[in-house]
Amino acid sequence: MAQNPTRRSTKQISGEDIVVETAWLYYHDGLNQSDIAAGLMVSRATVVNYLQEARERGYIHTKLSPEAFNTHRAALKLCERFGLKAAYILPDGTGGPDDHASRIIRGAADWLPSLLEPGDRLGIAWGKTIYDVAEQLEQTTIPDLTVLQLVGSMATPYGFSADVCSSNVARKFSANCINLHVPAILSSAEIAATLRAETLIAHQFEAVSNCNKTLFAVGSCNPDSHIVSSGLATLAELEQYKAMGAVGVLCGRFIDAKGDPVSGPLDERMMGVELEKLRHRDAGILVSVSEDRAAAAVAALRGGYATHVVTNQRSASAMMDLA
Structure with missing residues (x-):
């Protein structure tokens, strides 16, 4: 089972940083949305919104191999x-x-x-x-x-x-x-x-x-x-x-x-x-x-x-x- 990240309130991470942090935990560390929500002390719906915002800002680029x-x-x-x-x-x-x-x-x-x-x-x-x-x-x-x-x-x-x-x-x-x-x-x-x-x-x-x-x-x-x-x-x-x-x-x-x-x-x-x-x-x-x-x-x-x-x-x- 994936390990939860260190629990940190979004009060400690704000603005653009929280979007980047969420994207890193999901795409780089391989944590699921529930684990990220627990670690960041937010709802799973909020995590979904952060990931969508990361995509809209162009932080995330996903491609299938040719x-x-x-x-x-x-x-x-x-x-x-x-x-x-x-x-x-x-x-x-x-x-x-x-x-x-x-x-x-x-x-x-x-x-x-x-x-x-x-x-x-x-x-x-x-x-x-x-x-x-x-x-x-x-x-x-x-x-x-x-x-x-x-x-x-x-x-x-x-x-x-x-x-x-x-x-x-x-x-x-x-x-x-x-x-x-x-x-x-x-x-x-x-x-x-x-x-x-x-x-x-x-x-x-x-x-x-x-x-x-x-x-x-x-x-x-x-x-x-x-x-x-x-x-x-x-x-x-x-x-x-x-x-x-x-x-x-x-x-x-x-x-x-x-x-x-x-x-x-x-x-x-x-x-x-x-x-x-x-x-x-x-x-x-x-x-x-x-x-x-x-x-x-x-x-x-x-x-x-x-x-x-x-x-x-x-x-x-x-x-x-x-x-």
């Missing part, structure tokens, strides 16, 4: 089927779509630091999934890491632009950041060509094209796709690309079922990395948060954009069914 998610059967089967280096498959849980997405995003944030090395050049895509991953990252330092924005900026219905995604990732990793100081799409191909020729912009595009690792999500070609809601494409333009075989959207550009780029009216107006620059990198980390994006995810895998996948069991199964 092996729990990338060595079981579903992960190994996905790797074998698509030639991946690794897959991180979260359990589905009992919640709805929002809970599923939240689990996958947290898993991606937990796994990402272990996939990066000093000197890496990490290209960051845009969208709510990547924004949420950046928000979940814990502060850490990866020496000589450079984070690069892969697509120009565009206002979104979520209240952030593409540069926020790359800037937040860079901030969490204490990394250098190179953003594209241009809109994601322009009104004409001529204006886009002129901007690409500007010395500063040309240097930014050259830097972005030389990333060795990428973090991205893929969008669907459904009418509620982020490429429409963000204003990058109209519904009519979306239907035009679908008629040409598009099944997904990667970094603002359309891909077909094989993962090949689908050329269309938006391409010359787009200000972002060309898809060919994203193929066969040292690591392409795909975060896929729902079953309705399975076809788009499979297209990205077939196209050679991803070496690592973060998703849940249900979405992984949907991908396998499409293989």
